[in-house]
Amino acid sequence: MSETFDAIVIGAGPSGNACAYVMAKAGLNVLQIERGEYSGSKNVQGAILYADALERIIPDFREDAPLERHIVEQRMWILDDKAHVGGHYRSDAFNEERPNRYTIIRAQFDKWFNRKVREAGALVVCETTVTELIKDDKGKVIGVRTDREDGDIYADVVVMADGVNALVASRSGIKKEVTPDAVALAVKEMHFLPQDVIESRFNIGEEEGVVIEVAGSVTVGMVGTAFLYTNKESIAVGIGCLVSDFTEAQVRPAFLLEKFKNHPSIKPLLAGSEVKEYAAHLIPEGGLNAVPQLFGDGWMIVGDAAQFVNAVHREGSNMAMTSGRLAAETVINAKKAGKPMVSSVLVAYKKALEDSFVIKDLHKYRRLPKVLHNNKHFFTDYPRLLSQAAETMLRVDGEDKRSKEKKITKAFRSTRRLGGLLGDVFNLARAFR
Amino acid sequence: MQEIHIKVEEKLYQNRYMVDEGRPHISVKPHTLPSEALASLVKICPAGCYSRTETGQVEIAPDGCLECGTCRIVCAATGDIEWNYPRGGYGILFKFG
Numbered sequence: 001m002s003e004t005f006d007a008i009v010i011g012a013g014p015s016g017n018a019c020a021y022v023m024a025k026a027g028l029n030v031l032q033i034e035r036g037e038y039s040g041s042k043n044v045q046g047a048i049l050y051a052d053a054l055e056r057i058i059p060d061f062r063e064d065a066p067l068e069r070h071i072v073e074q075r076m077w078i079l080d081d082k083a084h085v086g087g088h089y090r091s092d093a094f095n096e097e098r099p100n101r102y103t104i105i106r107a108q109f110d111k112w113f114n115r116k117v118r119e120a121g122a123l124v125v126c127e128t129t130v131t132e133l134i135k136d137d138k139g140k141v142i143g144v145r146t147d148r149e150d151g152d153i154y155a156d157v158v159v160m161a162d163g164v165n166a167l168v169a170s171r172s173g174i175k176k177e178v179t180p181d182a183v184a185l186a187v188k189e190m191h192f193l194p195q196d197v198i199e200s201r202f203n204i205g206e207e208e209g210v211v212i213e214v215a216g217s218v219t220v221g222m223v224g225t226a227f228l229y230t231n232k233e234s235i236a237v238g239i240g241c242l243v244s245d246f247t248e249a250q251v252r253p254a255f256l257l258e259k260f261k262n263h264p265s266i267k268p269l270l271a272g273s274e275v276k277e278y279a280a281h282l283i284p285e286g287g288l289n290a291v292p293q294l295f296g297d298g299w300m301i302v303g304d305a306a307q308f309v310n311a312v313h314r315e316g317s318n319m320a321m322t323s324g325r326l327a328a329e330t331v332i333n334a335k336k337a338g339k340p341m342v343s344s345v346l347v348a349y350k351k352a353l354e355d356s357f358v359i360k361d362l363h364k365y366r367r368l369p370k371v372l373h374n375n376k377h378f379f380t381d382y383p384r385l386l387s388q389a390a391e392t393m394l395r396v397d398g399e400d401k402r403s404k405e406k407k408i409t410k411a412f413r414s415t416r417r418l419g420g421l422l423g424d425v426f427n428l429a430r431a432f433r
Numbered sequence: 434m435q436e437i438h439i440k441v442e443e444k445l446y447q448n449r450y451m452v453d454e455g456r457p458h459i460s461v462k463p464h465t466l467p468s469e470a471l472a473s474l475v476k477i478c479p480a481g482c483y484s485r486t487e488t489g490q491v492e493i494a495p496d497g498c499l500e501c502g503t504c505r506i507v508c509a510a511t512g513d514i515e516w517n518y519p520r521g522g523y524g525i526l527f528k529f530g
Contacts, residue, residue: 035518035519035521035522036522036526037451037522037526040527040530041525041526041527041530042500042524042525042527042530043527043530044527044530045530047530105529105530106527106529106530107527107528107529107530108529110530126521126522127521127522128521128522129518129519129520129521146521147520147521148521164502165502165505165506167518177506177509178506178509179506179509180506180507183506185477185479185501185503187479189444190529234529236529243477243503243506243507246473246477246503247470247473247477247507250473250476250477251476251477252439252441252476252477252481253477253479254439254441254444254479254481255439258439275444275447276447276528276529277447277448277527277528277529277530278444278445278447278448278499279448279499279527279529279530280479280480280499280501280503281499281501282501282502282503282506
């Protein structure tokens with residue numbers, strides 16, 4: 001290819017598709033490069049789609065996007081080995097004309113999104129891996145090198161949307177390598193069940209869905225969470241922990257998933273299902289401190305490659321789509337103004353991110369990764385204490401309630417002591433502030 | 434900890450792969466004794482691609498690789514492995530993802 005594109009987008013996940021779509025829609029000459037057979041074939045997520053981020057890109061996406069169920073109920077569970085303590089929120093208000101959250105199957109959803117990118121006029125090349133950036137003698141990025149023969153391609157600007165491993169940026173020396181304490185490894189299975197079984201098992205209607213987010217003893221002392229999401233005819237079940245914790249604890253990820261699936265609160269929900277896929281994926285969980293330099297002469301980084309994930313609220317794909325859109329708008333505006341794609345112009349991307357929920361939310365929770373890392377008892381002691389407390393109060397056995405309360409207080413104080421309890425409250429409150 | 438015995442290979446049978454015969458995308462550099470990081474991969478690779486030889490070295494059979502990048506990140510500091518994505522179109526092909 002000898003022509004020079006207005007922009008090259010590396011990767012066809014949520015951030016890359018959002019970016020390529022917005023630029024192509026504005027009439028730019030866009031090339032998108034994807035290493036998979038098709039967009040979605042290399043991508044893994046739970047997965048929840050947050051409608052708002054996509055609506056700002058494709059307002060009428062509900063008409064033909066492959067959506068599984070809109071979410072009407074969220075269950076948050078804390079597990080110890082035998083029990084779960086938790087809160088549920090279910091509301092008929094979520095049965096609205098334009099639902100807010102959906103479960104999706106990424107291989108299907110990404111394929112749809114990428115078809116929209118093509119329809120908008122971008123050239124999409126699959127089965128091609130970008131190996132590095134091409135720079136001019138002043139260090140400005142002017143194109144990419146691929147694993148195809150004669151695979152050098154040139155553009156005014158390159159947007160890296162190549163996911164959590166962000167190989168292109170780190171190998172080109174513009175981003176530091178991801179560290180094991182800033183990413184979680186998640187493993188996931190797809191369990192298939194008839195639609196009516198899922199609906200009766202979860203007490204939901206035809207289009208309605210339930211998500212269960214889980215923390216506790218199921219991660220055997222590691223920092224992590226587990227999940228269970230209802231699709232139309234399948235249930236996605238997965239668990240993830242920090243890579244640094246996996247290496248330290250020497251726990252097999254597949255063992256952890258099996259342990260979770262066999263928990264007495266989870267097992268009946270999956271009974272009789274047929275497993276059709278086992279996947280693994282890294283999730284950026286380093287928070288704001290792990291976010292790299294986001295732009296430079298001739299380049300920008302978006303989505304997971306920029307480590308945009310809000311681990312507390314399990315949000316990532318919305319940050320990916322939003323960052324992709326903001327990067328696209330930056331290019332479009334520069335193009336309109338006839339400005340070059342250099343650092344002093346592309347800084348507008350970072351400013352737009354700072355004005356959006358992406359950086360604001362990462363900033364809000366910037367302290368949390370460290371707090372969790374240094375306080376593993378949040379995942380061990382508290383789940384056990386909460387479960388014991390609930391069992392003590394609910395079991396009717398002739399013991400008076402005041403004695404039961406004393407027993408519970410004693411258990412908390414002997415495990416964490418008063419100073420520890422107060423410190424935990426302070427640390428958590430500060431991390432969530 | 435209670436030991437649940439799981440055969441990861443059985444999980445991988447569900448998956449679709451396009452194996453690039455004779456062109457492994459990950460390789461372990463020759464060593465006599467594995468570093469702690471390299472040795473840890475035997476347990477923590479989610480696809481169970483790493484194993485120990487009889488003489489104590491760590492070896493890899495990357496056919497079942499899920500391309501997560503865990504081993505790459507764990508060994509980034511030690512340089513024990515050479516890691517690349519498979520050639521375009523090869524490797525894991527997620528049906529659902």
